[in-house]
Amino acid sequence: MSKFTSLIYSLLIMVLLIGCASNNSSPLENEELNQQTDTEEKANETALDYDGDGGFLWKVVNGETTAYVLGSVHLGHEDYYPLVTEIEEAYESSDVILPEINMFEVDITKEEINEMALFDDGTTLDEVLSEESYAKLSDIFETHRMNVEDFKQYQPWFVESLLTEFVAEESDLSSEYGVDLYFLQRALEDDKEIIELETIEGQYEMLTGFSMDTQVETLEDYIGAYEDQADWLNRLGYNWVHGNSNRDSLVNQLSDSFEGVDEEYQQELNDNRNINMANKLDEILQSDNGQTYFAIIGSLHTVIDPSVLSELEEKGYDVERIY
Template sequence: MPKINSLLYFLLLMVVLIGCTNNDEAPVDNEELNEETEESTDDATYNYDGDGGFLWKVDNGETTAYILGSIHLGHEDYYPLANKIEEAYESSDVILPEINMFEVDMTEEELNEMALFDDGTTLDKVLSEESFRKLSNIFEAQGMSVENFKQYQPWFVESLLTEFIAEKSDLSSEYGVDLYFLQRALEEDKKIMELETIEGQYEMLTGFSMDTQVETLENYIGAYEDQADWLNQLGYNWVHGNSKRDSLVNQLSDSFEGVNEEYKQELNDSRNIRMANKLEEILQSDRGQTYFAIIGSVHALIDPSVPSELEQKGYEVERIY
């Protein structure tokens, strides 16, 4: 399997854990989690064998676009996915991920140029004393020293915390739905076109004001201990999405409550509009091909979503799964 740069991948996953500190949804109880296996346990054990995924279809002339609401971190028990999703992929000529992570390449020098403070500021000067202390404890638990990262801007440190959280959770980027289909597309020589550009992603991440970066990182640090289970529940809600769609929508919606407006606008709303515009270009070109777009479920379910934006443009968007 081609390798991906794991750090760069987690830079693009921060939206997944944007705000579990605001998630008021009650955790799924053990009885519900194990109802299919009839097991009993004192700890929450998530059953990741389900019927999840959200699939839409849009036609224009001889061109068809499928839109899959996916999840970037997954579990091996997810696969194979529901028949309608697998069949939509099989019928497609072109695969449209947000970013083709197998082609992302960046040197440490290039990354540092974007991520380091350029004015002598250090992390301990912009974070509150309490937040910096908690951050130090988090790094120490990872066998690392926060002192080695004081020169990095908050958005970059937030991406490191995302990686730590994923390592603590049941889910893995190795089983992410986008990588699952990208790997198959490479093996089957399907054409791959990106909905976004890696340059655009980096411009977004580095473009946040310092106030926004500090606010979101401090919220992230405050909710750190709950994030891994929040992520587990997200993975559970996604894979059981056809029977628990409201649970996933509520969890994603709640995660945006109280989030800095600049952060939400750039990480979700503006990107959804741009992805919808890209899909409209493809539909209007009407090359007689079938396209399979793979976007995070938040981009497909939380308005202004990609499907809702296409509907506003006058397309009939059919939810087929």
């Protein structure tokens, strides 16, 4: 995967790391804290064990048309594969694959990204960030042999996407082994039709639409918790692949990650997207064309209400948990 494609891909994992960086979560009771610590210690002890029985799969049927919904992770580990039989068979039986974004057909240039990402009024990053945050950001960039001064003209949302890419590089996981990419590559080999649930252009329009106050607050929170992000991501990968035996660990991690998150971010990054994806799945199911569809969406979109699944249930569908 090219550096440019990798940067675009980092947009898909940004939402997973934003919540983890929040420092506004309410404190846990002692018993809850002990339970969480025990769980985390167990995960850390088996941090390199990414060979598990995880994955989260649902089935929705309307007439002769079936839609499988896979709660996936955008970064993965080579030990994930092959996935469990239920998921592999759901893919095999499907005629059409529905990823959030088809990374093999991204049609956006570096020039177009720069046009969206650069400040357009002469503002610089050091002017909007606190002195402490900017200094720490500089240290992070130096660690990756980059100079923060080269990115002073870029808006906070873009700098945050760079940080998520750094975190991915520091973790045990890789977009190369992401679950959605795994099935997209197979779909190309198997000549299956691929239809996006979202577009990369829509992702960028969302990110560039955030207020500067929201961008700054979120980036500063992220910078403040940067050292913990790779471990958080490793634990996410571990919890996902071991999710069938301990589903609550993943659900709790994703739910907790949104505690204290800016309301504007949650509305745009989760709620609105989930409603839109559910509407698209509804249109497909209502067409009742007799085909079988395999939707691959981040697990977060199956956990935080309004989730894609809860929206489908609101529309009257029976959402069956397969795995």
